[in-house]
Amino acid sequence: MTDRPDVERCDTFPKLLLYNAGRRGDRPAVREKDYGIWQSWTWGTVADEVRALACGLAALGFKPGDMLVIAGDNRPQLYWAMVAAQTLGGVPVPVYQDSVAAEIQYVVEHVGARFAVVEDQEQVDKLLEVKDRCPTLEHIIFKNPRGLRHYDQPFVHAYAEVQEQGRGFDADNPDFFESAVARGKGADLAIILYTSGTTGRAKGVMLSFDNVIVTARNGIELEGLTENEEVLAYLPMAWVGDNLFSFAQSYVGGFCVSCPESGDTVLTDLREIGVTYFFAPPRIFENILTQVMIRIEDAGWLKRRMFDYFMGHARRVGTEILDGRPVALTDRLLYGIGRWLVYEPLKNVLGFSRIRLAYTAGEAIGPDIFNFYRSLGMNVKQLYGSTEASIFITIQPDGQVKPDTVGVPAKEVEIRIADDGEVLFRSPGVFMGYFKNDQATRETKTGDGWVHTGDAGFFDADGHLKIIDRAKDVGKVKDNTMFAPKYLENKLKFFPYIKEAVTFGDGRDYVAAFVNIDLEAVGDWAERRNMAYSGYTDLAGQEPVYDLIQECVEKVNRDLAGEPRLADSQIKRFLILHKELDADDGEFTRTRKVRRAIVAEKYADLIDALYSDKDHCPIEAEVTFEDGRTGIINADLRIWQAPLSDSQAEAAA
Amino acid sequence: MTTARKFGDVLLDVEGISISFGGVKALDRVSFDVKEHEILAIIGPNGAGKSSMLNCINGFYHPQEGMITFKGVPRHQMRPHEAAVQGIARTFQNIALFKGMSTLDNIMTGRNLKMKKNFLWQALYFGPARAEEMEHRAAVENVIDFLEIEAIRKTPVGRLPYGLQKRVELGRALAAEPDMLLLDEPMAGMNLEEKQDMCRFILDVNDEFGTTIVLIEHDMSVVMDISDRVVVLDYGRKIADGSPDEVRANQDVIDAYLGVSHD
Structure with missing residues (x-):
C-alpha cells in the first residue's frame, strides 16, 4: 500500500475518519438494517454526520475533558457519538445496554459525565430515574424518538436536533471542526471501558488512541485485513472487543461495519451480510453447531448419510488441509467433492460462505466444536486478551492452531510467566490506568509497564501459551509441581460421561478427584449393556461404571504426562460421588461454579479417605429435596486407584 | 406516562x-x-x-x-x-391469521383496503402497481419495527408461539391504519x-x-x-x-x- 505513511500519521479516530472520507469517500463505512432494508452510509457521509454532531455537542457546551456516556445497541449513530466526543477532546464511556439504572448511575457518577447519548426511550428512562443522584449530568440525547414525544424536559434532546443545531454552529464557525480534529494527539485518553470485575465495583479502564490504534493496526497487519472486509457489530459496545473489531479496525483498515436490525436477528443478518471477519464467544459457535445438528436429524435419509460421511472425512483431513499440511491426493479429492456437496452449502446456510477469519475467546472452547468449524475450512482461531491489553495478548498463528492453547504473543507483545505461574504481559496496548483508582492500577500494572492478568499459564514446547486456571486457584503438589484444578476438571468434563469433577491436590502428595457421572450419558451406556440400576446412587456405585470412568481418568493422565510441567499432577485416586453436586445444597454457585471450600468441608471424610490407603469409605450425607425437606443418603463409596502414565516414556514415544 | x-x-x-x-x-x-x-x-x-x-x-x-x-x-x-x-380494525379471540403465510404477508393483508390498483395491475407488478407495493411494504415494515417482530418477518405464522401470533394479529390490524x-x-x-x-x-x-x-x-x-x-x-x-x-x-x-x- 502506497498510502501507509499517510494513514500512519493519523493517530486519532477523528483524523482517521477524515482520512477515510478523503481517500474512500464513496465506499460504505457503516450499514444498519432498518425497516427491513440495509441502509448504508459512506465514509463521506459519516464524516458529515460526525461533524454535525460534534458541532452540535459543542453548541450545547461540550468541552475538552468532558465525559460522554453512551448506552444502547450497536447503532451507527452511537459509534459516531464516540468519534464526535473524541473530536472535541472529550472521552466516550460506553455502558452495557442492559445495565440496570443503578449500574448506569455508578458510571455516570464515577466519570462525572455531563452528557449522555443513548439509543431509545428505555435508556432515557433509566437516566431520568437516576438523574437526581447524578448532579453532573446536564444533557441527554436520544437517537430513536419513539415514545419520547411527550418528554418535555429541557435537557432531553433528539439526536437529529442536536445535529441540526450543529450544522448552524458549523456555518458560523467553519474552521471549528478541522481545528478540533487537528488538536487531538495519539497519547490522549481515547475511551474508558468499564469492566465488570468479579469482585467489588466495576473498574474504568482508560485506553489512549495509541493503545487502541496501534493494537488495531498490528492485528490488521498480522491477518492481512483489507478495506473489503465485512464485519457485523453485534457484541456490546461497552466491551473492548467490539471497540477493537467493529470500530477501531474499521477506521484503521477502512472496511465496512454492519449493525444488525435487533438482537434477535443477528443470525439472519449475518447470512445477509456474508461476513468475512467475525468474532464470537465459544457459546455462539456452540449454539450454531447445535442448530445444525438438530436440522440434520430432521433431514432426509440421503442428506443425513451424505452429511455423516463427509463430516467424518472432514474430521480426518479437514484441519490438515486448512493448516497446509501434507495430505494424500485421494483424500484431497474426496474433500473437494465434500466441499461441493456438503461443506460449502452448509457454510452458506450459516452465513459463513465468505468468511476468511473468525476469532473466539473468553473461555475454553470444546475441541469438538472448534475442530468442526476448522474442518469445514473456516479459519477459526482462538485469542487470549483483556481490556487492559486493548484485547490482543496472544493469537493462534495461521497453520499452527492447537485447540488447547491460545497461540503465540501478538505483535509487539511481550509475555512473562511469574514464579507462581501467573501470566504477565507488556505491549503497546497496555492501558493507561484505572480511572480514579490508583490503588487498583498499582496492583495490576507494574512501574515498568507489565500487567498482571490474574491467569495462570505456561508455554508449551512450540512456544504456544496455555492458560490453565485463575492464578489464585493454582496450587502446588508435593515437589512444587503446578496444580491447576480447573484445567484438570475441564479435561475430565470434556468426556460425555463425566458431568462434574472436583480435584484436590494443593499441599498434598498427589492429586485426587471426585467425579459426578452424567446420568443421561452413563444411563444410556448402561442400558445398552443390559445393566440394571435404580437411580443415580446405584448406577454411580457399580463396578463397570468405575471401569468406564477409570478409562477417562487414564486418558487425562496420559495427556498430562505429555506436558512436562503438569506431569506430576496426574490423578492418582478418584471416587464417584453418591449424589450429584447441587446448587440447592450450596455445592455450586447459581452459575454452576464449584464452591471448593464448601465441598471440601462437607466431604472431609471422603477427602481423608482419598489420601489414605482405604479402598472404600462409608458416607452419610444430608440432602435437600426440591420441596425443602432434608433427608439422609447412606452409601459405601469405592475408591479407585488410577494408573499413572510415565512422563519419560510418553515423551520418548 | x-x-x-x-x-x-x-x-x-x-x-x-x-x-x-x-x-x-x-x-x-x-x-x-x-x-x-x-x-x-x-x-x-x-x-x-x-x-x-x-x-x-x-x-x-x-x-x-x-x-x-x-x-x-x-x-x-x-x-x-x-x-x-x-x-375500524379488530383482532379476534381465537387468532384468525393465515397460518401458512409469513408474518410479513399476513400483515400485508391488512393493507388490502388501501390498495387501489386492481388485480390485473398487481399481477403484472409493473409501474404504478410496483410503486404502490413498495409504499405498502414500507408501511408494513413500520408496523414490524413498531411491534419489534423483525426476527420473525419471514417465519410462517403457524410456526410461531401463541403470544407472537397475537402480536402479528395486532400488526395486521395496525397495518390498516x-x-x-x-x-x-x-x-x-x-x-x-x-x-x-x-x-x-x-x-x-x-x-x-x-x-x-x-x-x-x-x-x-x-x-x-x-x-x-x-x-x-x-x-x-x-x-x-x-x-x-x-x-x-x-x-x-x-x-x-x-x-x-x-x-
Whole structure:
C-alpha cells in the first residue's frame, strides 16, 4: 500500500475518519438494517454526520475533558457519538445496554459525565430515574424518538436536533471542526471501558488512541485485513472487543461495519451480510453447531448419510488441509467433492460462505466444536486478551492452531510467566490506568509497564501459551509441581460421561478427584449393556461404571504426562460421588461454579479417605429435596486407584 | 406516562343496543360512548355479551334495536368490510391469521383496503402497481419495527408461539391504519411477560398513532392498569361505566364480576 505513511500519521479516530472520507469517500463505512432494508452510509457521509454532531455537542457546551456516556445497541449513530466526543477532546464511556439504572448511575457518577447519548426511550428512562443522584449530568440525547414525544424536559434532546443545531454552529464557525480534529494527539485518553470485575465495583479502564490504534493496526497487519472486509457489530459496545473489531479496525483498515436490525436477528443478518471477519464467544459457535445438528436429524435419509460421511472425512483431513499440511491426493479429492456437496452449502446456510477469519475467546472452547468449524475450512482461531491489553495478548498463528492453547504473543507483545505461574504481559496496548483508582492500577500494572492478568499459564514446547486456571486457584503438589484444578476438571468434563469433577491436590502428595457421572450419558451406556440400576446412587456405585470412568481418568493422565510441567499432577485416586453436586445444597454457585471450600468441608471424610490407603469409605450425607425437606443418603463409596502414565516414556514415544 | 392525554370528541356512540339469539338476550339496551384517543375496556363474566358488543360495533352482527353512530354518521345495517373502510380494525379471540403465510404477508393483508390498483395491475407488478407495493411494504415494515417482530418477518405464522401470533394479529390490524381498534381478549392465554409486552404495545399504539382502542379482557389487573374507562356488562346489561377506580369500588360490579364478599 502506497498510502501507509499517510494513514500512519493519523493517530486519532477523528483524523482517521477524515482520512477515510478523503481517500474512500464513496465506499460504505457503516450499514444498519432498518425497516427491513440495509441502509448504508459512506465514509463521506459519516464524516458529515460526525461533524454535525460534534458541532452540535459543542453548541450545547461540550468541552475538552468532558465525559460522554453512551448506552444502547450497536447503532451507527452511537459509534459516531464516540468519534464526535473524541473530536472535541472529550472521552466516550460506553455502558452495557442492559445495565440496570443503578449500574448506569455508578458510571455516570464515577466519570462525572455531563452528557449522555443513548439509543431509545428505555435508556432515557433509566437516566431520568437516576438523574437526581447524578448532579453532573446536564444533557441527554436520544437517537430513536419513539415514545419520547411527550418528554418535555429541557435537557432531553433528539439526536437529529442536536445535529441540526450543529450544522448552524458549523456555518458560523467553519474552521471549528478541522481545528478540533487537528488538536487531538495519539497519547490522549481515547475511551474508558468499564469492566465488570468479579469482585467489588466495576473498574474504568482508560485506553489512549495509541493503545487502541496501534493494537488495531498490528492485528490488521498480522491477518492481512483489507478495506473489503465485512464485519457485523453485534457484541456490546461497552466491551473492548467490539471497540477493537467493529470500530477501531474499521477506521484503521477502512472496511465496512454492519449493525444488525435487533438482537434477535443477528443470525439472519449475518447470512445477509456474508461476513468475512467475525468474532464470537465459544457459546455462539456452540449454539450454531447445535442448530445444525438438530436440522440434520430432521433431514432426509440421503442428506443425513451424505452429511455423516463427509463430516467424518472432514474430521480426518479437514484441519490438515486448512493448516497446509501434507495430505494424500485421494483424500484431497474426496474433500473437494465434500466441499461441493456438503461443506460449502452448509457454510452458506450459516452465513459463513465468505468468511476468511473468525476469532473466539473468553473461555475454553470444546475441541469438538472448534475442530468442526476448522474442518469445514473456516479459519477459526482462538485469542487470549483483556481490556487492559486493548484485547490482543496472544493469537493462534495461521497453520499452527492447537485447540488447547491460545497461540503465540501478538505483535509487539511481550509475555512473562511469574514464579507462581501467573501470566504477565507488556505491549503497546497496555492501558493507561484505572480511572480514579490508583490503588487498583498499582496492583495490576507494574512501574515498568507489565500487567498482571490474574491467569495462570505456561508455554508449551512450540512456544504456544496455555492458560490453565485463575492464578489464585493454582496450587502446588508435593515437589512444587503446578496444580491447576480447573484445567484438570475441564479435561475430565470434556468426556460425555463425566458431568462434574472436583480435584484436590494443593499441599498434598498427589492429586485426587471426585467425579459426578452424567446420568443421561452413563444411563444410556448402561442400558445398552443390559445393566440394571435404580437411580443415580446405584448406577454411580457399580463396578463397570468405575471401569468406564477409570478409562477417562487414564486418558487425562496420559495427556498430562505429555506436558512436562503438569506431569506430576496426574490423578492418582478418584471416587464417584453418591449424589450429584447441587446448587440447592450450596455445592455450586447459581452459575454452576464449584464452591471448593464448601465441598471440601462437607466431604472431609471422603477427602481423608482419598489420601489414605482405604479402598472404600462409608458416607452419610444430608440432602435437600426440591420441596425443602432434608433427608439422609447412606452409601459405601469405592475408591479407585488410577494408573499413572510415565512422563519419560510418553515423551520418548 | 409523563403527561395527561387529552381526549377528543365522541368517536363512537352506542345507543340502546339490543340483540337476541332465539330466546337469549345477548345485549339488552346497552348504551355507552367512546371518545377519540381513549382506551375503553369492556369487562364482564362469561356470557355477559362482550364479544357480541364488539361484533355489533364491527358490523358482524346487526342489532335488533338501537343505533350506533361512528364519526357522527349513524348506521343501521352495515357489513364488516364497510366498517373497515370507515376505519375500524379488530383482532379476534381465537387468532384468525393465515397460518401458512409469513408474518410479513399476513400483515400485508391488512393493507388490502388501501390498495387501489386492481388485480390485473398487481399481477403484472409493473409501474404504478410496483410503486404502490413498495409504499405498502414500507408501511408494513413500520408496523414490524413498531411491534419489534423483525426476527420473525419471514417465519410462517403457524410456526410461531401463541403470544407472537397475537402480536402479528395486532400488526395486521395496525397495518390498516385504523381510527379505532377493537381487541378481543388480546391477552388471553399469555404468560406474564407476554402480557406486559402486549400492554406496552397497546399503550404505545394509543400514544404514538392516537388510535382509539376498545378492548375486551378477562384479566382484571391488565384492564385496570391500561384503561382510561371501563364498561361492565352482566347478562347483557350495562351495570357500570366509569374510571377503573370507580368501577373497582362499584358494589354491583363487585357482586357480579369479582364475586360477593363474605365479610
